Amino acid sequence: MTEPGDLEEQAGAGVPDNFRRLWTPHRMAYIKGENKPSGSGPGDGCPFCQIPKMKDEDGLIVARGEAVYAVLNLYPYTSGHLMVVPYRHVADYADLDGPETAGLAEFTKRALTALRKASGAQGFNVGMNLGSVAGAGIAAHLHQHVVPRWGGDTNFMPVVGQTRVLPQLLRDTRDMLAEAWPAS
Numbered sequence: 001m002t003e004p005g006d007l008e009e010q011a012g013a014g015v016p017d018n019f020r021r022l023w024t025p026h027r028m029a030y031i032k033g034e035n036k037p038s039g040s041g042p043g044d045g046c047p048f049c050q051i052p053k054m055k056d057e058d059g060l061i062v063a064r065g066e067a068v069y070a071v072l073n074l075y076p077y078t079s080g081h082l083m084v085v086p087y088r089h090v091a092d093y094a095d096l097d098g099p100e101t102a103g104l105a106e107f108t109k110r111a112l113t114a115l116r117k118a119s120g121a122q123g124f125n126v127g128m129n130l131g132s133v134a135g136a137g138i139a140a141h142l143h144q145h146v147v148p149r150w151g152g153d154t155n156f157m158p159v160v161g162q163t164r165v166l167p168q169l170l171r172d173t174r175d176m177l178a179e180a181w182p183a184s
């Protein structure tokens with residue numbers, strides 16, 4: 001097992017924190033195909049169609065709008081990695097209708113505000129991977145990533161203890177972001 005001291009030997013990427021070790025195996029499971037839909041249709045186990053049917057706490061939903069919702073990524077690149085997702089099972093951004101387009105833009109703005117307020121994020125990566133060749137994990141149902149960044153990429157929401165397991169980290173993060181989510 002890699003110890004924090006080992007990670008600190010890495011050059012050029014700031015001082016790593018202990019969360020990296022918690023998350024990397026989780027992301028590896030995703031890359032290996034667990035929880036992947038069996039096909040491209042909405043009934044093929046598409047997680048973005050299933051999540052809105054769950055309670056917010058269970059689905060890690062931060063906020064629900066009319067046409068879109070915001071949810072924490074179960075396989076985050078950084079803490080607080082949010083996704084803004086239309087309820088409708090649609091693959092191509094060009095196929096979004098007016099309310100979906102407006103909702104996606106508005107919820108992206110609110111996600112930035114909530115992340116700044118809850119975590120002090122200093123920057124963001126925002127965008128979509130459209131199509132599996134472009135790197136989309138779930139290509140059949142588009143989703144906008146909002147990934148908070150901090151100087152050195154070492155930071156994490158400071159109230160969250162480093163020894164807790166990932167599911168609890170995600171629930172705590174969801175609670176904080178839901179509370180910080182602007183009403184308008």
Ligand SMILES: [Zn+2]
Pocket residue numbers: 041042046047048049050088089090140141
């Ligand atoms: Zn879907």
